[in-house]
Amino acid sequence: MGVRFRKSVKLAPGLRMNFSGSGVSWTVGPRGASLGLGKNGIHLNTGIPGSGFYSRQRIHNAGSISRSSGKAITSVPITVHIDESGIISFLDTNGNPAPESWVTAAQKQQGDAIRGLIQTECDKINAQIEALGQLHHDTPNPLLRPRYQRMSFDNPEPVQPVFIKPGFFAALFKRDRERIERENADKQCSYEKVLQEWECAKHEFEIREANRKQLIEHGIYSDTIAMATFLEDTLQDIVWPKETDVSFDIFDEGKHVFLDVDLPEIEDMPTKTATAPLRGYRLNIKDISPAKIRALYMQHVHGVGFRIIGATFAALPIAEEVTLSGYSQRVDAATAQIHDEYLYSVRVRRADWKMIQFNNLPALDVVEALARFELRRDMSKAAVFKPIEPIIP
Known part of the structure; x- marks a missing residue:
């Protein structure tokens, strides 16, 4: 294992x-x-x-x-x-x-x-x-492997201070000479302190870059912990319209990945749309119909799964299979208690995932796209989900 x-x-x-x-x-x-x-x-x-x-x-x-x-x-x-x-x-x-x-x-x-x-x-x-x-529109192509690109250290090196040169009269009077020497010494001391802090920051930056280079070029191909670190960073970099929690297991030396996704609730979907008339000073606000809200929710929760599966395959080049299960919090009518219910669960093999045309994702029906794979889902035409048992390792 x-x-x-x-x-x-x-x-x-x-x-x-x-x-x-x-x-x-x-x-x-x-x-x-x-x-x-x-x-x-x-x-x-x-x-x-x-x-x-x-x-x-x-x-x-x-x-x-x-x-x-x-x-x-x-x-x-x-x-x-x-x-x-x-x-x-x-x-x-x-x-x-x-x-x-x-x-x-x-x-x-x-x-x-x-x-x-x-x-x-x-x-x-x-x-x-x-x-x-449209969350799934930016799903990366799994054929493009992660590449290390060096980041620049944008903090400029401190500039050597300009020291005060004693004038003619300062050379004659000891008090003036000592004052100038103290000021120059203070400038030098401050400069050396700032320079030391800059050198430490640059050294730490170089270490982080070396570690990141090692992670991307080697770690994600052999080290399970490195894979998890890189996958987490990849998911964090996605701009998520709604808060989404992900838990994942990586096993079989990175060949298999299982993800559990806490999906947004349908109550989190927007309920208003707006239009701005060409004349007058008014913003026309209209309610979105319940049917359209359900359709938007259906599109979004499938888009979340699609985007995460794609990000996983792109971040972990040796992953052969990804299984993702999405759940939501629902109220039990019999007890009024809130508990998790899985809405869908899908298992995807990399060979099948690569068949998708990633250069034309706006034309993709993301709801139907997941149905191409091993999918467990009980959803009506009106986009009403019934709970299912997820695929387990």
């Missing part, structure tokens, strides 16, 4: 957006999309909710705003806010509705910028839906 290795990996999402009571929000943007218009110009306000981090990005300078016929818009900034229903509100610094004259001036002077903000929010809401359904 050989050495068996088990590893669990928590894969954090790269981008997640949701609707809250205070408006549109996302993990890399503001709570409520906002555009500030004031005497210093027009700014896009962004921040990470709950983190305390905040930034302002200038979009237009003050010149375009200062042409306003009223002073209010040039002296008191207003914020454009989009709520969860897509309604646009113009607010003053206290969060109260801005006077109609300010709103009229803002729409007249910065209408394109405001509509651009609305379109940006629309695109971000819809981008999540696309990302969930």
Whole structure:
């Protein structure tokens, strides 16, 4: 049987957006999309909710705003806010509705910028839906083996300090000479300390690079622990739309890999879609039908499995067979307890996996693609899953 290795990996999402009571929000943007218009110009306000981090990005300078016929818009900034229903509100610094004259001036002077903000929010809401359904598009070709590419050490070497040269009068007076000597000595001491830290950092970098080179060129072909390390790094590098947990076993000296995937719940799927009209200041928000949500969930959970299988074959060139089982947390109607239920389980051999056209994955039906292999799945045409018994080692 050989050495068996088990590893669990928590894969954090790269981008997640949701609707809250205070408006549109996302993990890399503001709570409520906002555009500030004031005497210093027009700014896009962004921040990470709950983190305390905040930034302002200038979009237009003050010149375009200062042409306003009223002073209010040039002296008191207003914020454009989009709520969860897509309604646009113009607010003053206290969060109260801005006077109609300010709103009229803002729409007249910065209408394109405001509509651009609305379109940006629309695109971000819809981008999540696309990302969930297209996760498998970036699955790597198993014929391309991992290659080591040296990373650069971007920390520049410290520069030798410029020392103070004693002038004519400093040469005559001992106190001045001693002061200059102390300052130069302090500069040299600081330089040597920084240089030593830089040399240590560069030495550690070289060690990490040597280890990474050894891992990619040799370790993943012979060392089970190295295989697990590289597979974990590979899975972590994927941009996951939703949090996904993976546990895996590597055994038979790397020839067989078993993966257990904790899939997102159907309740995690987005329930809203958006459109931005060409005219007016409104973001049209519509509910996604339950049937389309189930279809999106079906597409996503199969895409997760497809992407992980592909990443495993690409990361571990000697793996001959990959078995993946995806489960979800469900409520038992009889006990109201939450427990794991497997939705599907699939065993894939590398020889069969290589038959897929990886240069044309957008044309692939990922749900049907997994059915080409040894698959256990009890799913209705309406994308309703019933629990199954997974394939076991």
